[in-house]
Amino acid sequence: KNEVEQSPQNLTAQEGEFITINCSYSVGISALHWLQQHPGGGIVSLFMLSSGKKKHGRLIATINIQEKHSSLHITASHPRDSAVYICAAASYNTDKLIFGTGTRLQVFP
Amino acid sequence: DAGVTQSPTHLIKTRGQQVTLRCSPISGHKSVSWYQQVLGQGPQFIFQYYEKEERGRGNFPDRFSARQFPNYSSELNVNALLLGDSALYLCASIPVGASTDTQYFGPGTRLTVL
Numbered sequence: 001k002n003e004v005e006q007s008p009q010n011l012t013a014q015e016g017e018f019i020t021i022n023c024s025y026s027v028g029i030s031a032l033h034w035l036q037q038h039p040g041g042g043i044v045s046l047f048m049l050s051s052g053k054k055k056h057g058r059l060i061a062t063i064n065i066q067e068k069h070s071s072l073h074i075t076a077s078h079p080r081d082s083a084v085y086i087c088a089a090a091s092y093n094t095d096k097l098i099f100g101t102g103t104r105l106q107v108f109p
Numbered sequence: 110d111a112g113v114t115q116s117p118t119h120l121i122k123t124r125g126q127q128v129t130l131r132c133s134p135i136s137g138h139k140s141v142s143w144y145q146q147v148l149g150q151g152p153q154f155i156f157q158y159y160e161k162e163e164r165g166r167g168n169f170p171d172r173f174s175a176r177q178f179p180n181y182s183s184e185l186n187v188n189a190l191l192l193g194d195s196a197l198y199l200c201a202s203i204p205v206g207a208s209t210d211t212q213y214f215g216p217g218t219r220l221t222v223l
Contacts, residue, residue: 030208031208041216043217044214045211045212086151088151097208099153099154
């Protein structure tokens, strides 16, 4: 079992829909990162969370430390949101990032 | 300010050869991490360097090595290449290397081993 699990692996949506991507982890963490990867490989950091909730534009990230679970929400999805979304846990013991396998999101007009 | 730069962009090598990948972090950042991303998978941590010292190492064989220079740029070396080393190699620039720092990723180097 991977230390960081994401669901779903693939997600398709119509423009305007509300999107939720889930991340569960089994290690002790100091922070949880959400990243966006576009075709071609470029990765952009979206959020870094250690507790609670963060919002940036149409993106919202939440984390529940007790349940070892985080979610990334996209409100009013748009085709330009199409990308792979990756969560990564910063291990409390080793300080290194452990990545999930990513969720491939496609938003159709 | 320039972002994170990596070179080369693409590289094709044959089995048994050696390769050197380069990364220049954001100005003022003192830490660099290297990741390997095999097609269809999430990135895997290879190394982290901070102030020219190795700070962490992932589960990779000794064929993988790295170093960081006084200007904080970094090189990743892979010896005796195997087909399974074909991947996107990502470098991340980190202000001081703490796990709670935001990591700024470069565009990656796509290595193909034939």
